[in-house]
Amino acid sequence: MARLKFLSDLYMEEATKRTRANPEYQEASEGFDDTLSFIVEPEPDKGVTERITVGTVLPQASEYWLDDRPVTFTFIAPYSVYVDIMTGKLDAVRAITKGSLKLKGPMPKILRYVKGTNLWIDTLRTIPTEFEGDFAERSFG
Amino acid sequence: MARMTGGEVVVRCLLKEGVKYVFGVPGAQLLPLTDAICKNRDRGIDFIHNRHEQASAHMADAWARVTGQPGVCTGTVGPGATDLVPGVAAAYVESVPMIVLTAQTQSWRSYPSHGSTQECDQLALFSGITKWNASVNSWDRIGELVRQAFRMALSGRPGPVHLDLPADILFQTGELEEDAFPEPYQYRAIEGPAGNPALVEKAVELLLSARDPLIHAGGGVLRSGAWNELRDLAEHLGTPVTPTVGARGVLPDDHPLVFKPSGYGAIGAQCEADVVLAIGTRFGELDGWGNPPFWGEKGTQRFIQVDCAPEMIGVNAPLEIGIAGDARTVLRQIMDLVKKTAPARKAGRLATECRATEQAWRSEFEDLGRSDTEPIHPLRLVKEARDFFPRDSMICVDGGNIAVWATYLMDVYEPRTFLWAGDMGHLGAGLPYALAARLACPEKQVFIIHGDGSFLFMNQELETARRHGLQVIDIIANDQAYGMIKQGQLAACGGRVIGVDFYDTRCDKMAESMGCYGERIEKPGQIRPALQRAVDSGLPAVLDVLVDKEAALNPPDFATIVDLWLQGCELG
Ligand SMILES: Cc1ncc(C[n+]2csc(CCOP(=O)(O)OP(=O)(O)O)c2C)c(N)n1
Numbered sequence: 001m002a003r004l005k006f007l008s009d010l011y012m013e014e015a016t017k018r019t020r021a022n023p024e025y026q027e028a029s030e031g032f033d034d035t036l037s038f039i040v041e042p043e044p045d046k047g048v049t050e051r052i053t054v055g056t057v058l059p060q061a062s063e064y065w066l067d068d069r070p071v072t073f074t075f076i077a078p079y080s081v082y083v084d085i086m087t088g089k090l091d092a093v094r095a096i097t098k099g100s101l102k103l104k105g106p107m108p109k110i111l112r113y114v115k116g117t118n119l120w121i122d123t124l125r126t127i128p129t130e131f132e133g134d135f136a137e138r139s140f141g
Numbered sequence: 142m143a144r145m146t147g148g149e150v151v152v153r154c155l156l157k158e159g160v161k162y163v164f165g166v167p168g169a170q171l172l173p174l175t176d177a178i179c180k181n182r183d184r185g186i187d188f189i190h191n192r193h194e195q196a197s198a199h200m201a202d203a204w205a206r207v208t209g210q211p212g213v214c215t216g217t218v219g220p221g222a223t224d225l226v227p228g229v230a231a232a233y234v235e236s237v238p239m240i241v242l243t244a245q246t247q248s249w250r251s252y253p254s255h256g257s258t259q260e261c262d263q264l265a266l267f268s269g270i271t272k273w274n275a276s277v278n279s280w281d282r283i284g285e286l287v288r289q290a291f292r293m294a295l296s297g298r299p300g301p302v303h304l305d306l307p308a309d310i311l312f313q314t315g316e317l318e319e320d321a322f323p324e325p326y327q328y329r330a331i332e333g334p335a336g337n338p339a340l341v342e343k344a345v346e347l348l349l350s351a352r353d354p355l356i357h358a359g360g361g362v363l364r365s366g367a368w369n370e371l372r373d374l375a376e377h378l379g380t381p382v383t384p385t386v387g388a389r390g391v392l393p394d395d396h397p398l399v400f401k402p403s404g405y406g407a408i409g410a411q412c413e414a415d416v417v418l419a420i421g422t423r424f425g426e427l428d429g430w431g432n433p434p435f436w437g438e439k440g441t442q443r444f445i446q447v448d449c450a451p452e453m454i455g456v457n458a459p460l461e462i463g464i465a466g467d468a469r470t471v472l473r474q475i476m477d478l479v480k481k482t483a484p485a486r487k488a489g490r491l492a493t494e495c496r497a498t499e500q501a502w503r504s505e506f507e508d509l510g511r512s513d514t515e516p517i518h519p520l521r522l523v524k525e526a527r528d529f530f531p532r533d534s535m536i537c538v539d540g541g542n543i544a545v546w547a548t549y550l551m552d553v554y555e556p557r558t559f560l561w562a563g564d565m566g567h568l569g570a571g572l573p574y575a576l577a578a579r580l581a582c583p584e585k586q587v588f589i590i591h592g593d594g595s596f597l598f599m600n601q602e603l604e605t606a607r608r609h610g611l612q613v614i615d616i617i618a619n620d621q622a623y624g625m626i627k628q629g630q631l632a633a634c635g636g637r638v639i640g641v642d643f644y645d646t647r648c649d650k651m652a653e654s655m656g657c658y659g660e661r662i663e664k665p666g667q668i669r670p671a672l673q674r675a676v677d678s679g680l681p682a683v684l685d686v687l688v689d690k691e692a693a694l695n696p697p698d699f700a701t702i703v704d705l706w707l708q709g710c711e712l713g
Contacts, residue, residue: 096434097701103434108409108491112498115505 047133333467361421
């Protein structure tokens, strides 16, 4: 499979398919049933000029969207932080505790699903992914 | 009218304060003090001598943590005084009241010294790690200054204080009447101060109008003995309670409203609460400074802080209301008002939701605690120890990674039963802490969860244990390394390590050589029977448990801890 541009329409479509098809993740996230947005801040000096927003419903992944919508959980970080997480250099929980990945939303709930969240990230890591700008060389798959 | 040495005057003052033990190592300049203790043994005071003064200071520290009374330690001029320093510093950072007595060279040749052997500017040495210190430069002022020392150690934010006692003053004799030794209530406050009633009223209004209130309890609650008041308030309002690391045990870990420090239940509650009543805590580093991600976004959360030291009010987190006052007194004031205006409530939504979060977080550790793998997983060891000892046992923790592993499953059920020099992180405190705990509570079982590195800092105190017949069970998670630092090096130094690996030391044999019980353990199934044999031996005991070196390196929160400690440092 060709690499898909990180968080593009095609990427989200593939992510949706793989999320639905991962029974281990589905089991760990049972009962989560909530909406999330991922906001990626641009880093123009590293060749990432656009702000990106994507959203979805988990664990169902029944739909996804590429614009700002009201959601329960919002994750915000610069592009480089997402690259570090997707390439396994940074653990998502650690990114939050370090303050490099900001999270808005009810913490007791999301903390209940840390295992599921990590499994979801593992699922996304199976998608051949192409990064932008200076991060292109860290593309994988 | 009785004639007495300066040393006897000191001891008579200590007796008035109910001091039972002075911990130390003797020395020539200390002779009048140790002799006065010897002569007054029948009045209920005794000298516990250690193999190193650091252990004496740690024992005084633990005595205070367990009994609520200041611990007293002593060292002779120069080396004795300098050896006390680490133990005093560990107590200072956790606001533990302590009286540190050092001998000094004669008053006519110290300050400034001009060539005496063992000379040392001990006032300067202790000034940064005590609340107050003074040189007792006249026999006539001994009583006054010892009383001032207790007054200072116990008032405001408690802490260690230091008296420097020149040898000539200690040896000098003079006459004193019986009434030269007043009762403590005659020279210092016995109850902590109340909070400003108008501010207490505002705090109660805020608490009662909150959507999701939370009580964050710090070491100040333990120091002031306010756990019953804390429980009453939390249960009346159905409010979750998050004890700080230094306040573990203030309410039982299995109380439905309690969430362990750094557990996901606690973090969830801390982030979600709209009003936080913080008592006896300054929101230090282990509390994430009162900032996200361990607390709510700025502007979404209102803090009420109660602290006995006005200078600690608002020091880290911006406040809605700051109340200077003793934890117990202010909690009573709050409770009186709450009971008048609000009927008892059931546990709120926040407590229920965070309980589910806590359980999800903990389940992974429970699984590891049941692990049968060989070598032994550190959590299996922690769980075996917790399950074996009674609920009211005294628990001491000392080490790097093993101390982190212990936080997950080492539940604490009673106030003042958990001893860990967490703020200073001073390796070696564990065994002296345990000995003092056993002295203070001879009816309770005492055990230590130890790293091998930290055990090897103060292992000689097993001799002290044996000599005094103090049974403590020292459980060593032996990974033959300074595991925490090794892992830090592996992560941050490109896989290179230096200065972290040990020779395979038989800690059990060391124990045997000092007349204690020792066993080495290599399989998980051996742990429980060995614990039983250790207790049955009636001796101080060391269980030298070989743990899985790889697993031991990686407690799940290791990276977060390193991030906190090295925040702002440029890491590769
Ligand atoms: C007196 C002192 N010196 C150095 C340190 C730095 N330090 C922190 S953790 C650690 C390693 C502790 O090793 P061990 O007790 O064996 O526990 P482990 O990490 O292996 O579980 C060291 C050296 C310290 N905290 N205290």
